Amino acid sequence: MTEARTSTAPTVLRIVLGKRLGALREKSGVTREAAAAALDVAALTIRRMENSEVSLKIPYVRVLLRTYGVAEKEAEEFVTLVKAANRPGWWHRYRDALPGWFSAYVSLEDEASLIRTYEPHYVPGLLQTEEYARGVLSAGFHRDPEEVERRVALRTKRQQLLVKPDAPILWILLEEAVLRRPVGDPEVMREQLDRLLEATALPSVTLQIMPFAVGPHLGAFGPFHLFRFDTFELPDIVYTENLTGAVYLDQRPDVSAYLEVLDSMSARAASVRRSRDFLQRIRKEL
DSSP states (O other): OOEEOOSSOOOHHHHHHHHHHHHHHHHHTOOHHHHHHHHTSOHHHHHHHHTTSSOOOHHHHHHHHHHTTOOHHHHHHHHHHHHHHTSOOGGGGGTTTSOHHHHHHHHHHHHOSEEEEEESSSOOGGGOOHHHHHHHHTTSTTOOHHHHHHHHHHHHHHGGGGGSTTOOEEEEEEEHHHHHSOOSSHHHHHHHHHHHHHHTTSTTEEEEEEOGGGOOOGGGGOOEEEEEOSSTTOOOEEEEEOSSOEEEEOOHHHHHHHHHHHHHHHHHSOOHHHHHHHHHHHHHHO
């Protein structure tokens, strides 16, 4: 995956189906060029379908499945999944305030079984209080108050993920600077620290603090997130963002590098118990 700037980011199901479509083509021995000829399109279109860069059109999918020799019952089941994949995710209602490149992130977050996050600047969105989120989001360029409120609402909605019966494992590495950087008045920070302390009691949440005393380390270049899925077609995916867009990485060498850094930082960070003590100590200082 590369930098994402489109306004119609794929859902996880569409990513999975694109990969399955490619696997069916390869299993049948059909080249991309032959598949493209069956649709009377360029081979690039087939590649983009398999890489989830475009939506899967039902008529195209039916022709391709016939070309690949897929049995009728299996083909209909596949088409049913395509219809579901083409429906907008729940976050589509927030599209007026959601950057297009972030839509894919919400989809990945919604389907992941494990989310590992390193954050050197702010509390991750899944653990932010409304007032803290409002303070962070208001810091953007030319932010309209209504847009800020829509983004706060989206962030709050995303947090329901943590209390689902099948909640993903959330493993967060948080720099001490995050806890020291004031967002809003002291009461906002007190409430935010209370929220983090509450989160440490959730069975699906692991929170570690990276104290200043650790010194320089490999992850200090910026925040990133690693997603892991129970679906075998999906590899681990790393997400990083910048001022104007985001990058999604799924190539093994790239992901392995980030995973190695996460493991290294986790070993150097304060333990879960000491991190909780650290939070309580800072809370008393406010």
